[in-house]
Amino acid sequence: MNYLVASTKGREGKIYRVLSGKVFELPEDLDNPKTYNSDYKLEDDEWFYIPDFSNEDYCIEFLKREFISTDYDQMGTIDIKNLLFLCSYQEGVYYFQKITPSLIVNKKWFKIGEPVIENQSPIIVINEIPDAIYEESEDTLYFKNISSLTSIFKGIIELYKEATQKETEEFLKSDFIELEDGYDALQVKTANRKRIALAMETIRGFSTREKSTIYSYIKDYCSEKLSFDEEESKFNIKNEDELKHLLWGIEQRYYTTPVGNEKMVANSVSKV
Known part of the structure; x- marks a missing residue:
């Protein structure tokens, strides 16, 4: 199955199950990735990649073990400001999105078809394109902007x-x-x-x-x-x-x- 999980910040940061279901689509332009080079400016249809990612010091333990949904508690009431990233696990592919203040919306809203005004809880916006994609079978991390990854993969700044x-x-x-x-x-x-x-x-x-x-x-x-x-x-x-x-x-x-x-x-x- 497919699952969305969320990680909290800090030394005691913990990963929680959020929901089951598919969140992202695998991009069709991962077939010609570029070796990461901070001087290279990607075209719109290009991605950087890091091969053998699990062997890098900045690869997180979450990616080094088998994904078993029952290993993670269901997320309850958590301060949204304490969330670090979202990750959607979809059939061996991990899609990461960093949580930033601009993605947290505190406004009144309603769902089409269910016109009830909601304003009690902030909303986290899901981007169309994730910040990073890890393909487990290829042990490869794909990304477009390394600055989005430094808080998720500690130490990756050394590539910069x-x-x-x-x-x-x-x-x-x-x-x-x-x-x-x-x-x-x-x-x-x-x-x-x-x-x-x-x-x-x-x-x-x-x-x-x-x-x-x-x-x-x-x-x-x-x-x-x-x-x-x-x-x-x-x-x-x-x-x-x-x-x-x-x-x-x-x-x-x-x-x-x-x-x-x-x-x-x-x-x-x-x-x-």
Whole structure:
């Protein structure tokens, strides 16, 4: 059978059964995939791929064991903000969709044929095309945008290129950044250059409203790590650590545990 499951965030993240049924269709354009190259721009009908995926360090345990629906509890009442991704298992193929704020809709709605106004629960939008597809028989992961996968497959960012010196300088000149204490692009190390390359791609996809939401989110979680000039609407950055926290914020890697109400950062699992 086909099942949709959902994973929650955090070190104690758990996978739950959501419903049975088919959610996605297998794309017809997976027959000519491209080896992942961060400098290559895909055509509309192209996908990147990673072969022998189960042997990669960033392959999650969920994909390394046989899918048995009864291994997962039925999802009950869960804070929707605590969900990390959806995965539809369909006859040996896994379809992943990352949960982002833009996919959570809090509006009144009704179903055609059943005109009853609903407004009690938020809605999760299912995209037509998944963020990633894993074919178990071929042990191959297909995807279009690696920035959508970094919170699902921890460590896959290592595939991402480093930002060049010019790109690093351009990013640090962003209208939401103010450099201080002589800190400049020459001092940015490899880890942050990779994060910058990823963040530049991520933030390009944000609308003006979404950027404003992200900046507020970063301020809320990083008030003790980053100073923010309210008058100039800029984050003050004077070292590698502050830049790292800003970049983590752009990737929305901060969250609050439902038990204990602790602020955490995904991937390194350290307190903020």
